[in-house]
Amino acid sequence: MSTLDRRRILGPANVKPLIFGLSSSQSKQENKIEEEEEEDINSQISKTFIKTGLITNANGSSYLEYNGNIISVSIYGPRPVRGTFTEKTSLDVHLDDNTETISDLLNKKFCNYIENNFTTVINLNKYPKSGISIFINVLSINNFQKYKYKLLSLISDATTIALINSGIEIIDIVSSTFDLNSNTVISFIKSNEIVGLLSDSNKIYKDVNDFNKIIKKLGNDSNIVKNSLINYLMSGN
């Protein structure tokens, strides 16, 4: 996306758009999330709302709501990148946090995670000399301190749906799941192969098997998530 507005469509640079709806203080409300519910992936899925294609300007977009977290993802591209010849497309991720809860460092970490995930998955060779931009808009967050990586897993799922909506070729559906206890998010493709892994807690793994169990559990959950994503996609037909 260009920041240069040569056609003067957006008006002066310091113009602030009108905002309707919740102010940021209201959207920061913290609904209580039951920890038992975090364990029950099926009930989470039944509470998730997804819609695609809402942003007509973008090549693809998705909107996802779950338990006070609202995310919208829009995909722009593939579009030309001038300069030296590139055989593969380059991916580029931006996260815009309307609630102003995500710190800059974490913002970069999220972007990096999404970028790593999807460079693995997008069929990059199909789009030479071009770039794909992923814009993530976080509209509302529920209990960020505890569930920040839950948010990341939701962002990743929303991005998958948006990419599919855009018609950009991807080798498989990425489904991400989150483990509260170890503060881990893992993104899976195919039969439980991992494209993204992020674990950040002060937990000490005395036994390597503990981590294995987390991977197994998240792998099982991700299959359920994947199936429901497929169900959603196929229901459009």
Place this chain on the structure above:
Amino acid sequence: MTIDIPKYTFPGQPLSPVYQSSNNKSIIEYIPGNGTILSKINNIDVINSTLLGNVKVNEVLLTDEEVAEKTISQKFKIEVINNKQNEYSELNDNGIIINNTYLPKEGDIVLVRVLKISLKQANVEIIAIENSGNISKESGIGMNGYQQSNVTSGSNGQFLSIINNGLNESGENFRGIIRVQDIRSTEKDKVKIVESFKPNDIIRAKVLSIGDGQNYYLTTNENEFGVVFAKSQNGNGQLMYPIDWQNMIVPSTGEIELRKCAKPF
């Protein structure tokens, strides 16, 4: 045993193994087309879908060599046509869904607009690819500008700055070049750009190669390629119609201008 190929598919779904044998022991080969990718499942080559949409299976004629070898009896190409059908989707008049993420590749036929001409080449922007619609949406800051606040601090700063510097007033389209020697196939040394194209002409051309970082290389050296729409007097006049392969006429005034015309359908 044959495996049924699904009619509607999602990314990651295996569609068919590359080789299948039918009942009378003849072998059918499937080749991956658009929207599919070759991958391996348990060391068997399989064609996987990469898009959400309808599966199309078209027969491909066998080459003489393949007929002689008799190893395969039939060959099919599997394609997935992206289907964005939902209540917000965009359909063109024929009900065909436009795939706006398909990029031009070698051999594709494209419609281009001439931006500028020089003695050696005509610079063009690619507007559409035949059979797959517009090259890209009016994305970014366009008619319905959609602004992001932290664009410059993106995760890949270099890439963004390239986009910013590269944009021009005429839009964000992919660019191409038609060199003077690629305009027609005969008497190449006599071709003059000014007698073939003028800025703002719409040309039907074929992609020679995906070119360098800046441009695609295009050609009009076949009968059906060349100018399809042009206005006289450098775009100030009226729409012209071809009268032969190198002249166009304004019916009301009788003005004649030189162009390398495309053969009308």
Place this chain on the structure above:
Amino acid sequence: MILSVAERSYLYESLKQSPPIRPDGRSVKQFRPIQTNVGFLESSNGSAKITLSDGSECIVSIKSKVIEKASIESGRDTLVDVDIEVAGQRDDSSFILNLISTLKSIYSNYISQESLSLTNRFTYKLFIDILVISNYSYPLTLISFTSYLALKNTYLPKLTSSVDDKEIEEQPTFHDYEFVKLQIQVPIIFTVAIIDNNYIIDPNSQEMEVSDNGIIIGWYDGNIISPIENVKLNDGNSKSIKPELIIKSIELVKSLGQSVIESLNAAE
């Protein structure tokens, strides 16, 4: 590093073998030789430099400051601050910011408050300044090893005033020339590259370029800790990882950690 198609496929095929044949002849769990230097910066409390065989070089300087504990509890300040500069990278690039956020979270989790505590009201705050002068491979392991050496060789001014300042308002005072060595356990971070069904530790630039994916794994006191993350080691060649390989890499790191610590300690 740019490799030709032939070079790339040759490297990939040889690293795919079992056991993998690495371009520099190392085994799966062998590090590149390092050259260390400690305590050479007079103006800082601790410093270290590591030079790798490929010419990568990292300098870490530790400085300290006395701050009020209250400011940490209120969240206005942190016990450890990390700053990284890598030659050829912009300060605000996502690469640098990700390195900073990884190191910040690992150090603030595992550098104990007690080890830096001065009195009931005051504590030391550590500033870890990292400078990567030249860098040919993913620098996180190099950085964490150098920081380990620097932190292990940090000398802080000796406190002469009373530790208990709860009742009496008193500024801490320090000895004129005596220093106390900082006694802390420092976590380190390993980089493992995944190539097909193989995993290799401490990949060099060529190995990175052909690898399918990379994992960084934290190690502290004989155990595996966060971060456990996958990292992009090259542009656009990444593939998915099988979960078994992650577990195997973690096991490898767990078994290697102690011997790495021992050799780093020997460098002092």
